[in-house]
Amino acid sequence: MSVDFFYPEYEIVRDQNRCISCRVCERQCANCVHAFDEASGKMYADDSKCVNCHRCVSLCPTRALKIVKSGNTFKTNSNWTNDYMKEIYRQANSGGVLLSSMGNPADFPVYWDKILINASQVTNPSIDPLREPMETRTFLGKKPAKIERDCDGNIITKMEPNLELALPVLFGGMSYGAISYNAHASLAQAAKSCGTFYNTGEGGLHKDFYQYGTNTIVQVASGRFGVYKDYLNAGAAIEIKIGQGAKPGIGGHLPGLKIVGDISQTRMIPQGTDAISPAPHHDIYSIEDLHQLVYSLKEATDYQKPIIVKIAAVHNVAAIASGVARSGADIIAIDGFRGGTGAAPTRIRDNVGIPIELALASVDQRLRDEGIRGNISVICGGSIRNSTDVVKAIALGADAVYIATAALLAMGCHLCRSCHTGNCNWGIATQKPELVKRLNPEIATQRLINLLNAWEHEITEIMGGMGINSIEALRGNRLMLRGIGLTEKELEILGIKHAGE
Amino acid sequence: MQKEGQIRIPAGCAISSIFSRSGKRIDGSKIVKSIEIMHDRSNGLGGGFAGYGIYPEYKNAYAFHVFYETPEAKNACEDFLDHHFDIINLSKIPIRKNPRITNEPLIWRYFVNPFPTKLADSQLDEQEYVFRSVVRVNDQMPGAYIFSCGKNMGVFKACGYPEDVGDFYRLEEYEGYSWTAHGRYPTNTPGWWGGAHPFGLLDKTIVHNGEISSYDANRRFIEMYGYRCNLLTDTEVITYIVDYLVRKQGLTLTEMANVIAAPFWSTISRKPQAEKERLTFLRNAFSSLLITGPFSILLGFEGGLLALNDRLKLRSMVVGEKDDMVYIASEESAIRVVEPYVEKVWSPRGGEPVIVTLDKSVNV
Numbered sequence: 119m120s121v122d123f124f125y126p127e128y129e130i131v132r133d134q135n136r137c138i139s140c141r142v143c144e145r146q147c148a149n150c151v152h153a154f155d156e157a158s159g160k161m162y163a164d165d166s167k168c169v170n171c172h173r174c175v176s177l178c179p180t181r182a183l184k185i186v187k188s189g190n191t192f193k194t195n196s197n198w199t200n201d202y203m204k205e206i207y208r209q210a211n212s213g214g215v216l217l218s219s220m221g222n223p224a225d226f227p228v229y230w231d232k233i234l235i236n237a238s239q240v241t242n243p244s245i246d247p248l249r250e251p252m253e254t255r256t257f258l259g260k261k262p263a264k265i266e267r268d269c270d271g272n273i274i275t276k277m278e279p280n281l282e283l284a285l286p287v288l289f290g291g292m293s294y295g296a297i298s299y300n301a302h303a304s305l306a307q308a309a310k311s312c313g314t315f316y317n318t319g320e321g322g323l324h325k326d327f328y329q330y331g332t333n334t335i336v337q338v339a340s341g342r343f344g345v346y347k348d349y350l351n352a353g354a355a356i357e358i359k360i361g362q363g364a365k366p367g368i369g370g371h372l373p374g375l376k377i378v379g380d381i382s383q384t385r386m387i388p389q390g391t392d393a394i395s396p397a398p399h400h401d402i403y404s405i406e407d408l409h410q411l412v413y414s415l416k417e418a419t420d421y422q423k424p425i426i427v428k429i430a431a432v433h434n435v436a437a438i439a440s441g442v443a444r445s446g447a448d449i450i451a452i453d454g455f456r457g458g459t460g461a462a463p464t465r466i467r468d469n470v471g472i473p474i475e476l477a478l479a480s481v482d483q484r485l486r487d488e489g490i491r492g493n494i495s496v497i498c499g500g501s502i503r504n505s506t507d508v509v510k511a512i513a514l515g516a517d518a519v520y521i522a523t524a525a526l527l528a529m530g531c532h533l534c535r536s537c538h539t540g541n542c543n544w545g546i547a548t549q550k551p552e553l554v555k556r557l558n559p560e561i562a563t564q565r566l567i568n569l570l571n572a573w574e575h576e577i578t579e580i581m582g583g584m585g586i587n588s589i590e591a592l593r594g595n596r597l598m599l600r601g602i603g604l605t606e607k608e609l610e611i612l613g614i615k616h617a618g619e
Numbered sequence: 620m621q622k623e624g625q626i627r628i629p630a631g632c633a634i635s636s637i638f639s640r641s642g643k644r645i646d647g648s649k650i651v652k653s654i655e656i657m658h659d660r661s662n663g664l665g666g667g668f669a670g671y672g673i674y675p676e677y678k679n680a681y682a683f684h685v686f687y688e689t690p691e692a693k694n695a696c697e698d699f700l701d702h703h704f705d706i707i708n709l710s711k712i713p714i715r716k717n718p719r720i721t722n723e724p725l726i727w728r729y730f731v732n733p734f735p736t737k738l739a740d741s742q743l744d745e746q747e748y749v750f751r752s753v754v755r756v757n758d759q760m761p762g763a764y765i766f767s768c769g770k771n772m773g774v775f776k777a778c779g780y781p782e783d784v785g786d787f788y789r790l791e792e793y794e795g796y797s798w799t800a801h802g803r804y805p806t807n808t809p810g811w812w813g814g815a816h817p818f819g820l821l822d823k824t825i826v827h828n829g830e831i832s833s834y835d836a837n838r839r840f841i842e843m844y845g846y847r848c849n850l851l852t853d854t855e856v857i858t859y860i861v862d863y864l865v866r867k868q869g870l871t872l873t874e875m876a877n878v879i880a881a882p883f884w885s886t887i888s889r890k891p892q893a894e895k896e897r898l899t900f901l902r903n904a905f906s907s908l909l910i911t912g913p914f915s916i917l918l919g920f921e922g923g924l925l926a927l928n929d930r931l932k933l934r935s936m937v938v939g940e941k942d943d944m945v946y947i948a949s950e951e952s953a954i955r956v957v958e959p960y961v962e963k964v965w966s967p968r969g970g971e972p973v974i975v976t977l978d979k980s981v982n983v
């Protein structure tokens with residue numbers, strides 16, 4: 119019906135003077151936007167199918183292409199925005215739940231951008247990272263509450279298992295299935311080379327990647343896909359995924375069209391079936407149950423691996439974190455409402471959960487108020503976009519951060535937010551062999567390594583400016599932060615002063 | 620103007636100390652002379668001293684030195700002390716008027732011991748009982764501030780240049796085997812005597828020169844363990860860290876130094892296996908207590924003295940020895956002025972603690 123017609127949001131502009139009809143765009147676009155018209159000898163494009171992934175733009179040899187906002191608009195209305203109207207039409211047509219991918223793009227405050235960092239002047243010298251050692255090594259896991267000594271008075275140095283990171287940045291969970299084999303291979307190799315960890319997400323671990331076990335965090339989610347004893351023992355740590363920032367309160371969804379070949383084998387489910395993780399873990403209905411799962415996993419791995427519990431940042435996240443800290447878990451990962459996803463109901467992605475900055479600040483403070491911050495390390499994610507976000511997160515109280523969207527961007531993702539279609543033109547969120555092979559694991563690995571190296575340079579430079587030469591002296595050092603344009607309440611929750619104070 | 624504790628005031632400083640290994644009793648004029656030479660490193664907004672072995676006649680009692688802003692504060696505090704301690708002696712601390720020391724509070728001294736029954740009821744050890752009582756007064760009784768609470772030792776401090784503070788307290792009348800001194804250069808006017816250094820907790824006192832960049836990371840960690848950093852000063856948080864690591868966690872002084880001025884990972888990696896494991900353990904277990912930024916500290920304690928620089932050695936600190944005497948100061952001049960014939964003089968490396976203690980046979 120004509121009411122369902124939408125004028126394309128983005129328009130492909132082709133400079134016919136530059137176009138040489140090489141048909142690269144046609145071959146590169148898995149959405150079949152471009153076509154060659156034999157009669158006129160010209161290229162044409164169907165804008166309505168374009169997702170604005172910039173694949174054709176990037177590969178056009180003559181720079182003949184660009185994508186612009188089409189500008190077509192309904193009558194302007196601040197309440198009934200274009201998007202809300204279109205969504206109504208769509209649902210009136212399909213009767214279905216709206217789906218989206220990647221993180222919440224809506225215009226909510228980004229607190230990272232309202233926080234400023236300190237630097238030393240006169241009373242305290244800044245430190246030059248090119249001349250002095252700058253340390254970013256981080257350990258994640260429980261710290262001993264009491265020192266014990268042997269009969270000779272020597273300190274007993276054995277402690278609960280910890281993860282050692284060269285830089286407090288880990289790659290967040292993205293399942294094999296949601297992203298491609300090549301994407302996983304790149305993350306695994308980059309993690310190994312940078313002395314950090316990547317996270318399998320909830321799709322199991324492909325046999326080929328067991329070799330990266332010492333740099334792997336294996337996830338156990340409510341669907342238990344691909345979970346068995348060898349898998350649990352393959353990684354350096356185990357993450358129980360309770361929730362995810364993009365869709366708190368519901369489980370992961372992977373459409374059947376992505377469950378092909380190795381993925382079905384790795385997940386241990388039949389080809390083509392939708393992989394729907396239940397909303398809760400059906401063996402965790404309360405905090406005591408979490409305690410049992412934590413210890414079952416510890417038993418299964420002989421107490422050799424730290425257990426991470428990942429939760430979404432929701433309203434009472436501080437109380438939940440305190441419960442998690444008492445469950446025996448070694449690390450808590452908090453995922454903010456901007457966190458990415460391969461597919462989530464739009465309404466949930468855009469309306470459920472809270473910003474990671476506020477969640478992190480209140481969790482860290484609550485754990486300290488209760489005197490149990492040493493029992494558990496805190497990883498935050500969703501979304502960390504650059505090295506200053508990392509510095510701010512650590513100064514607010516995080517031990518380390520997860521990056522996932524940023525890692526995908528490093529590999530080529532252009533945030534077209536169409537991962538759920540399975541047609542990722544960059545070979546990342548797809549399982550189509552012809553698309554997957556577009557992602558060269560060697561190049562992608564190097565780009566991930568470059569990104570972490572660049573961030574490390576920036577982080578140590580900023581630390582040096584503050585007169586701090588080891589990352590642990592930054593952790594929870596909120597005096598190094600000031601808010602700008604924030605209300606009293608926001609400052610109070612973040613536990614920082616306003617700029618100028 | 621906000622006072623110390625309402626605002627964090629960075630400060631530069633001078634520090635000095637004199638220690639007799641044989642337990643010789645040195646009168647306070649010598650340490651005054653030593654710190655005086657570094658006059659330019661202070662700006663008259665805070666000076667102070669700590670002497671050890673100065674109260675031999677009461678050596679088994681806790682000596683409380685207290686500032687009172689009002690007589691009411693004094694009544695409230697004495698009432699509290701009466702209920703919790705057996706007060707063996709009390710008096711005003713003798714002073715001499717000095718034109719450059721003004722606005723003095725009431726300054727009292729009490730020699731006390733916990734009531735044995737109260738102590739037993741509290742199920743705390745004696746030191747913890749004293750510690751908590753002091754925190755209670757300082758936290759909850761406005762206008763009363765116990766600034767010294769160890770045995771056979773005492774802190775003397777005020778707003779002013781250290782040499783004037785020494786004169787004011789008539790330090791030449793005290794004799795001790797160990798003295799530390801501090802001249803302060805705060806970048807703001809605190810105008811409050813409690814903010815001067817040394818900062819004391821039980822027998823431990825700290826004087827410190829520097830501004831630590833890890834302050835809030837340290838503060839927010841140590842506050843988990845019952846400490847309240849009300850003064851917002853580096854010295855206060857360092858004192859609490861030392862107390863926590865040494866008294867509560869039972870670390871040795873060297874182990875404590877390995878935590879707060881931990882060796883770099885690159886240094887640790889070159890150590891023999893057992894040492895590597897020990898240092899890695901300490902750095903990991905107490906990572907939030909690493910202190911960064913420039914500092915030189917002198918930690919006085921019963922029977923000894925520890926000097927420590929930050930791991931990059933961003934503040935000057937010199938050690939000199941002659942016979943049984945050890946001198947440690949920000950500048951060599953402060954040593955030579957009291958001991959022109961000092962023999963061994965050296966600068967300890969960053970993060971390397973210098974620990975001196977009384978000879979075994981000495982009983983003070």
Ligand code: SF4
Pocket residue numbers: 130146147148149150151152167168169170171172173174175185543
């Ligand atoms: S979907 Fe991507 S490749 Fe296809 S036309 Fe649009 S921008 Fe180009």
Ligand code: SF4
Pocket residue numbers: 171219220526530531532533534535536537538541542543544545546547
């Ligand atoms: S992963 Fe691919 S489909 Fe998903 S947002 Fe990035 S470019 Fe688009």
